[in-house]
Amino acid sequence: MSPTLVERLRSGLPEEAVLTDPDVTASYSHDMASFCEAGRPAAVVLPRTVEHVQHTLRTAHELRVPVVPQGARTGLSGAANASDGCIVLSLVKMDRILEIDPVDRIAVVEPGVVNATLSKAVGEQGLYYPPDPSSWEMCTIGGNIGTASGGLCCVKYGVTAEYVLGLDVVLADGRLMSTGRRTAKGVAGYDLTRLIVGSEGSLGVVVRAVLALKPQPPAQLVLAAEFGSAAEACDAVCRIMARGHVPSLLELMDRTTLRAVNAMAGMGLPESTEALLLAAFDTPEPTADLAALGALCEAAGAGQVVPADDLAESELLLQARRLSLTALEAVKGTTMIDDVCVPRSRLGALIEGIERIADRHRLTIGVIAHAGDGNTHPTVCFDASDPDESRRARASFDEIMGLGLELGGTITGEHGVGVLKKEWLAREIGPVGLEMQRAIKKTFDPYGILNPGKLF
Template structure:
């Protein structure tokens, strides 16, 4: 421990190396439940690429594991510390280095907060579309590490589609540059995509070149009430089959609507089995909403209410972003992240309702319905051993259901610690063998984020 701290401080300011156990305890874990974490030997907060390289060289020399961290808003335990590790927090590397409105790119450090980048791009008439629900606090480095999505994915896509190039410090301290800053480029293997979603297990991202898009017009939102989740799923099927491209298509079930109303004073209709929010940012959003409203009615909507203006639209979107915090007020939560083909969304929702009945637990579901990414949230009392057991059983049953429907165990939250047993089931033995081989190439000593993914 003494040798490690001394070596770290040789290339870092004293204030960048934290060892007080009361302070380092705050860096033990992210926001996921049921994920073990250890005590870091030290927390390091570098501000430069050279300082990150020094950390990795020191870790390699001393054979000390390193856990890269961002804002720790993740939901899979991917940022959880292991005993004796260096917790490498990148939140101090928070500069927006460049915004180029001609090439439509941003060059940023990993600690830049997602919303801050969006606001900075907006000053140039541009936007950075990926917008996770935690966008006011999550960092770009964390978004890249987990391959984050967001509410607008149905039209604008996920983080991987916006990462053009990366600077990555490898396990031995070497600096690798991947990708490009041009609109096109296919030289060599696509290493950039390989790092997106790798959860800090292959290298430490220290700089990113991100694609920007022209800022869209303000969107208008429609709220459609359904007697149940299955009818809402049918509406989603009809909307997508009809060739519509909404900027947002989100779903909340009855449990989630009730929870959101409890924290907002009742901004959503209580007599709702499921609420579907659909938005358009097209030149004539009212016409698009009218067409989608008709499809919702045909699918069994009991009411279809288009927002009259931007303020009303923002109120509905705020309600959707409050879904997780509202459900957390019902107790501890296990948050699933299963994505299924859109055509099977209704089956997924009905299956989760059945699991909730079988396990006698409250499970609220919110979903990025437009791309089939569901977030069942299992609520329980962790002090009740039987409830905790049933919560874990519910979580696993939901993942099994998703795979059975042709889906995936994670659409945007990542694997981390929480789902690594299930990753092997989804990938199969050959897939796991290949991915472990890739890990061996980049991190032969196994020092980067050990115990995650596999």
């Protein structure tokens, strides 16, 4: 820890905004990803104003000290992990909702606003902020913007990126840049807003965001369909999408996940069920829409098809889905959650391939999928205290990404590259794309102080 650095930081920040106690700063060292290195921060800065962020970055730029921007550290790719001697810049105290406008259908927020807090606040005005990562009760809008997060709603409503209209961004040298707009449309110059979204804090630090909102839709009604094979469930997904349905949720759980949930929560799901499909509509006539969708499931070979009659039943049907990750964690103590996304027509091939990979490595890999988007969460269960099993877990994780690319997919549908997948980015985007990405990074951050070691 450099006294000069800390003194310089303190010269423009309130006392309580700069943490240096190593026990405290260590607790800011990593997000929720497995297998990602994390260093020891020199200091943690908790800004409350844009000027605080600017001061921090000016200081870091001048002293060439790495800065790692952080939200709630719920990420799953190590993108928020500290490097040795870095400044962790935690935006959680910049958590004001500055504006909600029902006519313009926008919200203006600071980056530390928790997703659920915003969702609730806009809901009270009849509005809807769709992006709903699983961690939505903890994660921040700034973190969501950094990783361009998705969630369950994406099959109908798209991802975070589609809801970011404009940003205020502090650049590596401390200058403030405004991008985008607060209008519904706008094409003045290059789309720097979208360049920043998903850039994992490597191009600048978001200090303010203008977000697009939708009108609050009716509450969704859920249907569960049980299949004797994952292939049939995937066939149902293809039929549903080809027929032009627009469900507000279309999730798949494979046998491994269902058995883990059964084992943990005793939900009495029949052991003959090899795959469960959950679908929902938030349309004006969800019952009729669910009936049409249920018929397609039956045509694809579904055994039982259970449409909910009301919201309470819908919630019950979603229980198994909500418990999935916890249940899979209980299998072996540790999980590694992938997020490979393939064209939805290749979902069946991906799941079949994952089963083969699990067998070959003698591992339990449960698949939960945002099936309507072809976005899977193959979840490798392993005992982290067993080095051989850990090695096999990591190998299987990589093989799943390789399979995803072979099937025309991407290594990451919604979690980002971070540390975890950086060796894979080049394989996906190719040498020319990688060179241009690196060139952009250099343009924005010539000294490489912003979240170094991530993405590339």
